[in-house]
Amino acid sequence: MMLHLMKKDLREHAGSWLILLLLQSALLGAHSYQATQFADDHSRLLILPRVELLFLPILSHLLGHQLFTVELRTRTILFLEGLPVSRAQAYVGKLLLGLLVGVGFMATAYGWLIYFTHLVQPVDLRLALDVAARAGAVALLILSVGLLAAVLGRFRIPLYLALLVAAGLYANGGGEPTELGPFALLIRGFGTTTDQLPLTSLFGTLAAAMVATIVSGIILTMREGSVAILLGERMRHSEKVGVAAVLLSIAAMAALLAEHRPKEPFRFKEDGVVSRRGLHSSVSIQSRTLSSTTSRQLLERSTGLLELLAERLDIDQLPPLFLAGDPGRDPGTFERATLNKKDGVLIRAALDAEHRAPADLLVFAATELLDRHTRGRARLEALGWLREAYPFWLAEPDATLAWRRAIYAADRGFGPKDLDRWHQVEESLGRPIARGLAWSLLQTIAERSGPAAVDRLAKVTLGAPVSPWLWRSLAMNRAGNDGLLVREAQLNLDQLELAWQEAIQRERSAQQAILATIPKLDGEVRVEAPTSLSRRIHYQLALEPAPPEARFFLLWKPLYVLNDPLDEASLERSSFEVAATKGTLSRSFSAGSNLFVAFAMVVPALGCEVRFGAQRWVLP
């Protein structure tokens, strides 16, 4: 009787099968034609996954619709009650028929493609079996999920959405969707090699297909099929919205949980690692080229500075610091890697060179640690100068050179009045000069109000524990430097300006001779419009006196429509000889685009690269 019912279903939907066969043939034909027209290196067997992924979902949906949905929704399924066959037999027959028809369709496609591929490349039995196993497993899964969806009636769309959400969460959690079950079968080595059959994916896919089929069977037979009939009814509007809301909430919560899932803490796994844990800090150094004695010396100095920083700022525990040796880097260039928030800070540097004079590296590291400690609050513009200067000040740098840089900044018109627009200061002067300026301000405060005032300033801004709450962050952003200075250093901005000017004059007199050797740097950029679409950049440099055999850089970067501080590492640099004071940038830009342009040059007297002529353009 079961066979009889299957034959009846087969006959009843024969017209539909024919149409589907036509559709499949059209798809195969189009792909095959394309393969003959655009000869490339891809195996023709790769057409099978494309057809499978496009055609099978449609087929399984229609099969489910015809075999189950219509009968359940219109309740003609109750007609089966009157037949001399058990409900289970009738439903299992329908399920089997659905799977058989689907597999039959895929077998047709498979047969054609094996033949079609055989015309241009050898297809041995092993490859044919490999492809059959992969494609067959995927086909069974898609069909069984399609049939399950049909049985789930009004909850089929939520099922599809839930699968999508699950895939999204899998990808969000670091998983690679192409490595997942059916996708791995259709992607990894499909049709090209037999060495890579992913058995785990194969069995996983088959198991998933079996589970879907069993669940369908259970729903269809549970309480004599009334569950399936109930599910088959149409979903109300509010039900749809409710299901969507539940799915969205689950997705959002799961994403949140995945983000906060505890992970194994970072640690160096390579050879050549030395570590030290202090009272408030911990430092690990990894280098294959440094001797262990040198590594330990560097470790001592690092821990020394970090312990001092933590004590002055009253920080109980600084995030861990990891220093990795990278001999290929230029000295003075540091790269911060991205670690999980709680793992600390990893910095790569040319430790072979840095260990002799590690001050810059340690200041950089301390700054990054403060960023992490303050959850990024130290990067806010109003605190930028303190973030830049305090670790530097603590490291007790060469005061003469630092004052020289501050004098240079003062000559360019920058001073204490610019503390609340620190992003612009850094962009105009470059980071080393800006740091010199910031250091000089701290030094002035220390001279006027005592070193304790400097520590207090830093402690309330960089050392205070940061609340994760919204109100706190907003409050911090609104705090200007004037009030902060009055409160912690008993100086307002005007008083600081006066004191700083005096100190600058004093230092200027002391360093007059060397200051005279610093060339006057000026640069001008002109935008030309050769056509209505293109813009060209002409530059002109004015140096007095022009240093012989020096080089200068034109720094530039296309900008987004909204402004932000520049990432120094992302700036494009075109290098020129100083003798060529005029020229044209060999790049064309689009009219109306945003562009940053600046000049830069290493000035030996200042011991760093100096930036000038910085400008943000909306190219006219």
Place this chain on the structure above:
Amino acid sequence: MSWVLLKKELRVQRPFVLLLALLIGFGVVDGLVLAYPDELTAWAILGDLDEAGSEAASMVTFFVAFAMGSGLLWREREERTLEFLDGLPVSRGQIFASKLVAAMVVLAVMPLGDGLMAVARAASSTHSLRPTIPWGLIASGMALRLAMIWVVLCLAVALSFLGRFAWIGLSTCFFSFNLLLRFEPAATLFDPLQLTAPKFRYGRWDWPTSALAWQLSLSLALVVLSAFLFARAGDRLWRHSHNPASPRASFWLATASVLIGIAAMAYVGFGDSKRPTVSYAEVPTQVGETLHYQMKYPSTLGGRAERVLAGAEGVHRQVMSTLAFTDSTTITVNAGRSRGGTAGTAMGNTIIVDLSTSTRTETLLAVLGHETVHVYAERLAKGRNRGNTFAGLFNEGLATWVEFERFRGPIHRAQSRLFSAAMWDRRDVVLSDLLGVGDIGVKVDHGVIYPLGELFIDALIRRHGRSAPGKILAALGRDDAPTDLEPMEAWREAFHHAGFDLDGVAAEFTRDLEGRRRNERKALQSLPRLFTEVSERDGTYLVAVVPSEPQDYWVQCRFRATSDTPPSEYTTVDLLNADTCTIRWTRLPGRSFWYQVGIVDLRTRQALWDPWVEVNVD
């Protein structure tokens, strides 16, 4: 329009409003509560209104609007409440207008929410470089999203007369539209997602005025049609679609429409009878074999193939000895057309060598040697030597290194290394581009992995010996290799397992490049720098290049529609006896296009490309 009806419609849509409120709520929690809003970067300000989230957000908006529009009229019919409405003293026109307005009001919650979020983000993250709220940008983003919602809503309402086949109708429209785009790129003007794709010029949002005009006109036509159908003939259509007694008729209707669509596209695609057709006789295929190769080739290239076969075993021996591999599996060689304009490709155990690219046997043998390295590398690593830019750098570098070492004259290696130094000197490529997972082709050229990879492998071999690449590949493919690592970490682990240090090799590589930059200054400065100007005339984009005929090189231009256009779809133009590359705008129909220029060495055919440049157009 009746106010009572409008209120009733809004009441009905309350669950939908709640759902949208939930979506917005997630955004508020994620962007303003869990994160510090004053630390937000410029890229995050516009949020879903802008590039960072626009594509996903536009898709969500599209489907939400379509879901609501397709059920707007149909649900009344489905739940048989339309008959009740017909009994009220309101016209069908009033019902239609009320429903449309209510749907638009509800859907407008999405862009309004996004706009308010953008204002909150901008206000809380101002600084001296961005002191004000970008009201104009936010308003433009909201307005364009509203326009998109309107267009999708009109389309959904029109398709809702197909009843439950509305979604099939949408998918048919989608596939047909995509096929149409292949033959008529200007049809992109009808893509609703184009309305919300952000383009900025002169500090403002560049409105897609043409697309907006066309789509609003179309939506107006759809509204008129829908209103007419709803008032007059729609019931008949619904009856066909809804009658459970005739599901087969409805199914046939839908299937027939799909078949008609496929047939129409097939005709457009394959049956353009106006074009002259030329057909050639089939060329018989021949097979030649050596100990390690089985080659299939067309008989018209038999002479070249035989010469290649004669030298093939020598190639195999040289590859084996250079890399200290041992393997005797037969490799299948197809003399077909290779991918992306290359002379050869390897996949699995098969190599494609395009014999038509050269008449010189040495060149073809070099290609065979290059691809043979790929086959053995993949076999050693058991296929795990893929997955990111660094994998490309290593694989192509290894193959190129062997090619230069064994099969090419010194001139090829010298030119390749000069171009590498030039890229390094100009900062077109930095180390993180090569060691990261990014796509270097988006910035400059996928081909940079050949010359730079060759230098990387050279650094590896200098540091650890000739067997080093093989050891690393074997470490990747060993049975107990960890399989849950990110691609770059897997490489690092393989280096470590083989007893080498990836960072040390990278350092050697950068030192080499720095040295070349210093020592080859004169040669680098002698490389021609290309200046370009772009203009538009009569629907053609013109890229004028100076110098157009540099000594020892020829100039090429390449065009692409978007930054993620695959290389196989780039249009390449040789600048021969001309100073301008041209391309019709219909090939690049968007509101911006990309071009790049490069020089190709006359002797070695190696290319050095400038970075891509985007051009905004009206």
